[in-house]
Amino acid sequence: MAEQSERTPTVVVHDLSITYKVLGGDRRGTPEDKEGAGPLRRLLRKEGTERIREVHAVKGVSFVARHGESIGVVGHNGSGKSTLLRAVAGLIPPSKGRLWVSGEPALLGVNAVLINKLSGKRNIYVGGQALGLSKAEIDAKFDDIVEFSGIGDAVYLPMSTYSSGMGARLRFAISTAATPDVLMIDEALATGDAAFRQRSAKRIAEIRRAAGTVFLVSHSNSTVRQICDRVLWMNRGRLIMDGPTEEVMQAYEATLPKKPKPAKKVPVAESEVPGTRRWSGENRIQIARSAGRETWEPGVEGCFVVSVNAVATARMVTPIAARAGWPILWMNANGLPPSSLAELDRLAPRRVVVVSGEREAPSDLDHQIGQVVSTTGEHLESRDLGGTAADLLEAFPPADTSVIYVTRAANAPRETVLSLVAARQERAHVAIGGSRVDARLLETLSRLAPERLALAGHPEEWPASVVEALQQSTGAELSYLTDPGPMALAAGLWGDVAPGGRVIVSAPNVVELLTATTVSAVTGTPVVVTDATLPRVVIESLRSLQPSEIVVCGLVSALPPTVRAELGELVSRPAV
Amino acid sequence: MADVATSAEDAQALAARHGLRALSERPPLGRYLRDLWERRSFLWTLASAESRAENETNRLGQLWAVLNPALLIGSYYLIFGLLLRTRGGVENFVAFLSIGVVMFTFTSAAVTRGARAILGRMSMVRTLHFPRAILPMSVTLTELLASIPGFALLLVLMIATGESPQLKWLLFPVAVALQGVTLLGFTFITARLVNASPDLANLVPVIVRLLRYISGVFFPIAHYVQGAPVIIQEVLTKQPFALMLTTGRQALLEGTPLALTDWLVMTAWALGVGGLGLIIFWRAEARYGLG
Numbered sequence: 001m002a003e004q005s006e007r008t009p010t011v012v013v014h015d016l017s018i019t020y021k022v023l024g025g026d027r028r029g030t031p032e033d034k035e036g037a038g039p040l041r042r043l044l045r046k047e048g049t050e051r052i053r054e055v056h057a058v059k060g061v062s063f064v065a066r067h068g069e070s071i072g073v074v075g076h077n078g079s080g081k082s083t084l085l086r087a088v089a090g091l092i093p094p095s096k097g098r099l100w101v102s103g104e105p106a107l108l109g110v111n112a113v114l115i116n117k118l119s120g121k122r123n124i125y126v127g128g129q130a131l132g133l134s135k136a137e138i139d140a141k142f143d144d145i146v147e148f149s150g151i152g153d154a155v156y157l158p159m160s161t162y163s164s165g166m167g168a169r170l171r172f173a174i175s176t177a178a179t180p181d182v183l184m185i186d187e188a189l190a191t192g193d194a195a196f197r198q199r200s201a202k203r204i205a206e207i208r209r210a211a212g213t214v215f216l217v218s219h220s221n222s223t224v225r226q227i228c229d230r231v232l233w234m235n236r237g238r239l240i241m242d243g244p245t246e247e248v249m250q251a252y253e254a255t256l257p258k259k260p261k262p263a264k265k266v267p268v269a270e271s272e273v274p275g276t277r278r279w280s281g282e283n284r285i286q287i288a289r290s291a292g293r294e295t296w297e298p299g300v301e302g303c304f305v306v307s308v309n310a311v312a313t314a315r316m317v318t319p320i321a322a323r324a325g326w327p328i329l330w331m332n333a334n335g336l337p338p339s340s341l342a343e344l345d346r347l348a349p350r351r352v353v354v355v356s357g358e359r360e361a362p363s364d365l366d367h368q369i370g371q372v373v374s375t376t377g378e379h380l381e382s383r384d385l386g387g388t389a390a391d392l393l394e395a396f397p398p399a400d401t402s403v404i405y406v407t408r409a410a411n412a413p414r415e416t417v418l419s420l421v422a423a424r425q426e427r428a429h430v431a432i433g434g435s436r437v438d439a440r441l442l443e444t445l446s447r448l449a450p451e452r453l454a455l456a457g458h459p460e461e462w463p464a465s466v467v468e469a470l471q472q473s474t475g476a477e478l479s480y481l482t483d484p485g486p487m488a489l490a491a492g493l494w495g496d497v498a499p500g501g502r503v504i505v506s507a508p509n510v511v512e513l514l515t516a517t518t519v520s521a522v523t524g525t526p527v528v529v530t531d532a533t534l535p536r537v538v539i540e541s542l543r544s545l546q547p548s549e550i551v552v553c554g555l556v557s558a559l560p561p562t563v564r565a566e567l568g569e570l571v572s573r574p575a576v
Numbered sequence: 577m578a579d580v581a582t583s584a585e586d587a588q589a590l591a592a593r594h595g596l597r598a599l600s601e602r603p604p605l606g607r608y609l610r611d612l613w614e615r616r617s618f619l620w621t622l623a624s625a626e627s628r629a630e631n632e633t634n635r636l637g638q639l640w641a642v643l644n645p646a647l648l649i650g651s652y653y654l655i656f657g658l659l660l661r662t663r664g665g666v667e668n669f670v671a672f673l674s675i676g677v678v679m680f681t682f683t684s685a686a687v688t689r690g691a692r693a694i695l696g697r698m699s700m701v702r703t704l705h706f707p708r709a710i711l712p713m714s715v716t717l718t719e720l721l722a723s724i725p726g727f728a729l730l731l732v733l734m735i736a737t738g739e740s741p742q743l744k745w746l747l748f749p750v751a752v753a754l755q756g757v758t759l760l761g762f763t764f765i766t767a768r769l770v771n772a773s774p775d776l777a778n779l780v781p782v783i784v785r786l787l788r789y790i791s792g793v794f795f796p797i798a799h800y801v802q803g804a805p806v807i808i809q810e811v812l813t814k815q816p817f818a819l820m821l822t823t824g825r826q827a828l829l830e831g832t833p834l835a836l837t838d839w840l841v842m843t844a845w846a847l848g849v850g851g852l853g854l855i856i857f858w859r860a861e862a863r864y865g866l867g
Contacts, residue, residue, distance in 0.1 A: 009594050014587035064590065090705050093600040093862065098584070100591035100598050104705065117629040126625055129618040130704050459699045 007066040010182050010213040011088055011105070015097035018058040018083055020483045055484040055537065057083040059237040060097070065182070070214045072228035072245065074221070074252050076533040077413070078485040080237040081217045085184045088215065102212065103181030104132050108172070108204065116464045120146075120155035120162070120170055127174040141177050148199065149173035164435035164463030169196055171460070176203050183211040185218075221249060236536050257532050257560060270561045275571030278552040278564065281339075284308065284511040285330045289339040291553060292327050293346070295519045302351035303344070304328045305336070305365070305377065311510045312385055312409040312431035313357025315419045318514040320396040322423035322521030330511055335362040336369070345372045352377045355392070358385040358409075358433070385409055386438025389430045393444045398428035401448045405481075406470070407456040409433030413486040413508035415456055417529055420517045424493050435463035442473040452477045484537070490529035491541035497526050503547035505530060505538075505567055507554030516553045525551075532563055539570065546572040599705075602861040611707045619710050623717035630722060641725035645681060649674045649733075656794040664799035667831040671737045676793040678730050679752070679824050682723040683759060683817060684784045690715045690763030691780045694771040694864050701865040708864045709857055712763040720756050727752065730828070739830055747827040747834070755820040757846040764853030768860050791818040814838075816845040 058080045065071055073081045086092045088099065089107040114123045124145055128138040146155050149169045151162070159167060185204060208214050208227070218224050224231060224245065231248035233241040241248050270278070281287035285308065304321050306314045308330050321328050327347065329340045336344065344352070352369055354361060354377040361379065369377045380391040398404070405422045407415040409431050422429040428448075430441070445453075453476045455462060462480075471478055484492075486508060504527045506516040513529060520527045526545060530538040542550075550567045552559055591598070603611065612619075649670075656662045657669055666672045693712040694701060701708065727748075735741070770777045790812065791797070797818050801809045812818060823842050826834045 009590055009596065012587050012591045012596060014584055062587070064587075088599075090599045093865070098587065098598060098601070100587075100596035102594070102596050105599075115625065115629060118625055122625045122628075125621050129621050130700070130706065135617055135621070 007068060008102075008212075009064050009066050010102040011063075011065040012100040013064070013088065013097070014062050014099070016058060016061045016084075016087060016094050016099055017056070017096035018080075018087055018092060019095040020055040020057055055488050056237055057483070058087065058234075061234075061239045062097075063232065063239065063242055065213045065215070067212045069230055070208065070216065070228045072224035072231040073215060073217045073234060074224060074231055074249070075234035076535075077531055078487055078533070078535050079234040081234050082186055083483075084232075084234065085186055085215055085217055088182070089184050101182055104178070105182035105184065106131070106175060106178065106180040107184045107186065108175060108207075114159055114167070114171060114174075114464075116160045116468070117158055119158055120149075120151060123159055123170070124155070124174055127171075128177055131175065131178040133178050138177070145170075145173045145177050148176075148203065150196065160464060160468065162464075164465065165196075167464060172200060176200075176207055179207055179210045181212040182215070183207055183213070184215040221253065225249060236533075257557075270556060270564070273561075273564050273568035275548075276550045276552060276564055276568050278554075278556075278559075281555075284509065284555065285332070285337055286339045287553060287555065288328070288330055288511055288515040289343050291515050291519050292329075292343050295522055296327050296347055298346055298348055300326060300347050300349045302326045302353060303347060303349040305331055305340075305352060305354045305369075307331050307333070307356060307359050308511055309333060310355075310357040310359045311411045311416075312407075312433065313355055313359075313388055314510060314514055315407065315411075315416060316357075316389055316392055316429055316431055317355050318419040318517050319398070319422040319427065319429050320392060321518050323399060323426055324396070325522050326518070328514065328518055331362065331365065333359075333362065335364045341368065341372060344369070348373055349375075351375060354379050355388065356380075356383070357388045358383075384438070385431060385433045386436075386441045389432070390438060390441040390444045393428060393430070393441075393448065397448065398422075399426035401428070401450050403427055403452045403454055404445065404448065404450045404476075405429045405454050405456070407431050408461065411510060413513075413529070413531075414481075414489070416508060416510050416513050417486040417490050418456055418481070419514055420490055420520075420527060420529070421493060423517050423521055432466055435465045437466055437469040442469060445470070446473045446475070450474060450476045452479055454479050454481050456481050458482050487529050487531070487535055488537040490527065491537050494526040494528075494541065494545060497524075497545065499544065499546035500548055500572070501525065501545075502549045502551060503528060503542065503545050504551045504553050505542075505559070507531065507558035509554065509558060512553050512555075512558070527553075530559070530563070532558065532560060534563060534566055542567070542570045548572065600862055602858070605855070605858060608707055608709070608858055608861070612709055612713075615706055615710055618706065619714055619717065622710070623714045623721060626714065627718045627721040630718075638725065641722060642729050645674075645678050645726040645729055648681070649677050652677055652794060662795035664796045666796055668737050668739065668829060671734055671739055671829055672796070672825060673794060674730055674733045675825050675828055676821050678723065678726040679755060679821050680788060680791065680793045681726060682719055682752075682755065683820070684788065685719040685722065686716050686756075686759040686763060687766065687784055687787075688780055689719065690759070691766040691770045691777050693763060693767040695767075695774055695777070698865065708861055709764065709854060712767045712857065713760060716756060716760045716763055720752075734828055739828065742830070744827055744834060748824060751820065751823040751827050751842075754823065754842050754846040757850040758816050758820060758842075761846075761849030761851070761853030764857035768857050771864055772860070787817045791815070792821055814841055816842070816849065819845065 061084060073084060075081050083092065085107065087094055088101065089105050090101070091107065114127060118126070124142060125135070125138055129135065149172070151166050151170055154162065154166060162170070216224065216227055228245050230243065231245050232239055233248050233252050241251055279287045279290035281290055302324065303326050304317050306317050306328055309332065314328070317328060329336065329344055331337070331340060352373060352375055354365065356379070366377050380388055380395070382388045382391050404427060405418045407418055407429065419429050430445070453470055453474060455478060457480065459480055467478065502525050504516045504520060504525050506513045506527055506529050508529050508531055516527045519525065528538055528541055547570065550571055552564055552567065652673055653670060657673065663669045690712055693715045694708065697711055766780065798813050801812050813822070819838060819842050822838055825832050826838065
């Protein structure tokens with residue numbers, strides 16, 4: 001510390017821990033905990049109702065950041081990078097430990113408060129003053145802000161008339177109007193079209209030069225190398241290395257799975273691990289077929305046909321398929337590939353429901369289906385996402401309408417896991433694209449009269465127009481599902497499952513995870529979601545499930561043999 | 577090589593040496609008040625923007641700020657003045673009723689919206705640091721601004737009903753200020769309570785309704801509690817929500833002389849509730865925004 005102490009500190013973090021309390025997840029007691037619980041303790045714990053579970057996102061992190069430093073934060077998904085950043089920005093209070101900052105730390109793109117009823121102009125004043133600028137300073141910067149946001153004369157119209165892109169650009173322009181002492185950039189928050197991205201990259205570079213200290217979370221290692229002179233490496237909530245960029249990056253990169261080279265497709269020879277097996281396949285559709293083959297007997301009542309490219313649609317169909325006990329057969333842009341056709345032939349379903357959603361159904365599809373089964377495919381009417389969502393809700397209303405999960409059309413593990421959650425709770429999952437909500441979908445939603453709409457993500461990820469439309473037409477309470485991460489979310493679903501059975505461990509990829517979800521619904525097998533890092537929350541949930549067998553649902557590139565070997569350790573051997 | 581402070585004491589000393597601010601911790605009251613003072617222009621921008629937003633969605637815009645109280649006075653006059661005849665010996669009942677209705681509209685709006693001052697601005701609380709007391713203050717100020725056209729209407733009604741302008745009318749803004757500070761105090765308290773337990777927000781409309789009927793909006797409270805035990809008389813006439821209307825009426829009505837005790841008690845309410853409310857609110861400063 002001595003050699004650096006001539007530079008002024010801007011952030012001091014001491015022993016920072018952040019624990020989320022997650023309502024609704026199931027609490028996992030250790031076995032002795034269960035035995036020792038008297039009636040009173042059980043009563044206090046509200047056995048059988050929704051319980052509070054703790055997720056440790058950041059554990060005992062300490063560091064000092066100084067003026068003039070650019071600090072990269074790296075780590076796998078779910079390692080606590082973003083949580084750490086939000087804590088330093090003061091957006092999440094620490095559960096333990098303390099932190100001190102200089103000035104008004106700003107998380108780029110988020111730190112602008114906007115009031116929808118008001119014009120853009122008034123919002124610039126409210127947002128700017130909220131960031132600590134004086135009125136005179138805003139007067140001076142006003143034209144710059146408007147020009148940078150590119151919204152033109154719309155600045156005099158109420159924000160509620162803006163598209164989500166305009167809103168995001170204005171927010172960004174306001175939040176970069178002030179030059180903070182401590183600036184935090186989370187690349188995941190970047191918004192806008194290509195031209196705006198370019199402009200914003202330039203602006204970020206300017207601010208970076210002017211700001212005292214910059215924190216950057218980026219998934220691009222080359223960006224981190226370019227910008228940062230110091231790197232913090234987070235793993236499972238802990239700060240495991242802190243030092244000069246090159247030193248830390250080399251150590252970090254050594255732990256990354258080697259990127260599969262698409263050029264040579266050598267099937268990886270995988271050694272068997274006792275207690276585990278993998279649904280075989282060279283691609284995701286083949287994996288789905290392997291899973292289907294051991295789950296459904298020929299003569300099922302029906303099946304869905306969904307495109308692997310229409311992921312938002314697939315996410316909506318999955319909870320429905322799970323409840324009906326129907327399999328999903330996957331098609332691609334050309335129609336049904338051989339593995340799905342073979343499965344269709346074997347299953348001989350009485351009904352085939354094609355949900356093409358936001359994609360055109362392949363022209364050849366009906367012909368393909370007609371050749372294999374005696375029925376023709378039933379198509380939903382709508383050819384866009386909003387209409388499809390309404391069609392699906394009308395044709396297959398959920399059993400439990402108290403909560404409906406709502407996600408953005410764009411895909412991420414969190415969105416996919418919500419299909420698993422919805423399937424498990426017999427609720428519906430609706431995906432919404434763009435900044436307008438289909439009128440018929442709003443009507444259908446209001447008819448279902450949900451008590452609550454659970455929106456995936458932080459409020460700032462949602463266009464105000466969508467939020468308002470949902471609120472006005474349904475009158476339901478809106479809540480935002482921000483934490484925990486997708487893997488913790490899935491891990492929390494199986495509290496009431498008796499330990500000792502088969503467990504599916506699925507990669508977070510769409511086709512794999514949605515397939516695992518439908519299998520889980522038919523067989524009652526719990527599904528645990530993990531990426532190649534096997535975070536602790538996954539390991540903990542597997543420990544309490546005490547699986548007698550683990551079925552891996554994922555390509556070798558997603559869940560490599562090393563992961564399978566680790567999973568093998570978690571299979572409980574029969575007692576001797 | 578890693579740059580860390582090795583112990584909690586080191587970290588604190590290092591932060592103190594360079595004037596860093598502790599995040600997510602409650603500042604001392606003195607500094608809190610100073611922060612509030614420094615943010616006063618933000619408070620003003622927020623409050624004036626919101627009061628404008630309330631009317632911007634209507635075609636008649638700000639005109640509703642006068643129409644609403646006028647219609648309200650009209651309908652209450654119909655019920656209480658003509659049908660139920662609750663005049664209770666008041667000479668200029670229209671003026672009496674108007675003052676009650678307009679001032680109580682401010683009370684009910686401030687109390688109702690103030691309860692959700694934190695809860696309704698959660699995204700703001702979670703994205704920015706500023707003394708959270710700004711939010712209840714902004715709500716109260718917004719409602720005060722929204723009431724100004726109503727107060728102007730009152731002056732017109734006074735003259736229209738035969739009151740003549742007097743020097744004591746200058747006390748009316750004082751009465752409104754005392755009302756505002758008292759309401760702010762209550763808003764501080766309810767905003768904290770509702771933030772801790774959102775279910776409580778459901779009780780607020782009930783409480784406001786109760787206050788509307790026991791605070792002498794439509795009839796002189798003192799007239800109706802004559803003959804009740806003294807303690808009950810005192811409680812019902814000196815409770816702040818009734819007293820703020822009484823002082824307002826004393827300032828404007830010829831037939832209601834100024835009573836020094838009423839003004840002193842009202843001042844005590846304003847200072848007491850306002851100060852206590854601020855302290856109660858400040859004590860939970862670090863907890864606002866926690867899920």
